[in-house]
Amino acid sequence: MPSPPAPSLHVSPEVVTASGTWQVHALANRHTVKAVQASLQQAKGKSVRWDLTGIAALDHIGAQMLWNAWDKKRPANLKLADGHDEFFKRLESAGRLQLQRPRTHRLTSVMKLGFAVMGFFEHLLGFVKLIGQVTQDIFRFARNPMRGPWREISANIYHAGFEALGITALVGFLIGVVLSFLSAQQLRTFGGDIYLVNLLGMSIIRELGPLLAAILVAGRSGSAITAQLGVMRVTEELDAMLVMGISHGFRLILPKVVALAMSLPLLVIWTDAMALIGGMVSAKIELNLSSRYFIQKLPDAVPLANYLIGLGKGVVFGMLIALVSCHFGLRIKPNTESLGHGTTTSVVTAITVVILADAVFAIVFNGVGY
Helix, strand or coil: CCCCCCCEEEECCCEEEEEEEECCCCCCCHHHHHHHHHHHHHHCCCCCEEEEEEEEEECHHHHHHHHHHCCCCCCCCEEECCCCHHHHHHHHHHCCCCCCCCCCCCCHHHHHHHHHHHHHHHHHHHHHHHHHHHHHHHHHHHHCHHHCCHHHHHHHHHHHCHHHHHHHHHHHHHHHHHHHHHHHHHHHHHCCHHHHHHHHHHHHHHHHHHHHHHHHHHHHHHHHHHHHHHHHHHCCHHHHHHHCCCCHHHHHHHHHHHHHHHHHHHHHHHHHHHHHHHHHHHHHHHCCCCHHHHHHHHHHHCCHHHHHHHHHHHHHHHHHHHHHHHHHHHCCCCCHHHHHHHHHHHHHHHHHHHHHHHHHHHHHCCCCCC
C-alpha cells in the first residue's frame, strides 16, 4: 500500500498553496514537520491568498497547525477543499482558551486558624474515644485475666522499661551533677550549704525525676509505638487483624498502656536514685558534704508524700504517653510520608501532654508534701 503524500506548503508573494496529506500520521515525521513549520512561519503575517484545495486529507492536527499560523482567525482570502471547512468552524467556535486566575482569599490566616481548631477538636474526640475503648478492654481483662495479652504486656515492659535503664541512668546522673553543682554555688554565697540535700531531694524526687523519665520514654518508646502501628498500617496488618476478628484495642493498645503504667514508675525510682547519686558526688566535690550525711539527711528533708506523688506521676505519664502514641499510630495513612510525620507529631504531642499533666499535678498537690 503506497504511503500518503507528505504535507507541503508553497509560499509565493501572492498566494500560499498547500498540498499533500495534513493528518497526524503524515505529520509524525520530524523533518517534514520542521519544513512545514518553517514555511508557515514565513507566510505568517502576510496579506496573501491561501489556497488549500490541494490538500488531499485533513484532520484536527493539521487544521490546528494552520489555525495557529493564522493567529487563530480565518484569513480573508481562503479557499478550502470540500469537507474541510468543518474543522475550522469547530476551531472558531472553540475560541481562545481563557484560564481563570486563582482566587486569593483575604482571610487566609483566619481559615488556617479555623482548620487548626477543627483538627484539634478532631484529635481530642478521637483521644477520648480511645480512652473509652481502653477502659472497656481493662474491664474485659479484669473479668477474664487468664485470656489476657500477658505476652504482649511482658514484651512491652521489657522494651519500654528494661531497655531504657541505661539512658535514664546516664541522663539522671548528669542532671543530678549539674543541679548540685549550680545549687552549691548559690548556697555557699548565703552560707546554706546544709540545705543542698533539701533542694536536691525535693526538686529531683517530686519534679525532675518523673519529668525526665517521662520525656525520655516519650522520645524513645513513644516513637517506637507509633512507628510500629504505622508500619502495621502500611503493611495492612491492622486490616488483617480486623478480618480475623482480633481487636486492635485488646491486643495492641491495652498491653502498651498497662506496660508503660507499670514500667514508668519503676523508671522514675531508678532515675531519682541516679540523679541523687550524681548530686551526692557533686556535693562531695563542691561542698565536701559526706555521703553518709547526705543519705541520713535525705529522708528527713523529703516527706513520704513526695515519693508517692512522684510514683503517681509515673503511672499517669506512662498511660498518657501510651495513649498518645497509639492514637497517632492508628491515624497514620498507608504511605511513608505519613509515617514520618505521624511519628514526629506523636513525640512532640506526648512531651507536651506530659508537661501539661505535670502542671496539673503541681496545682492539685500544691499544699501536699511540704
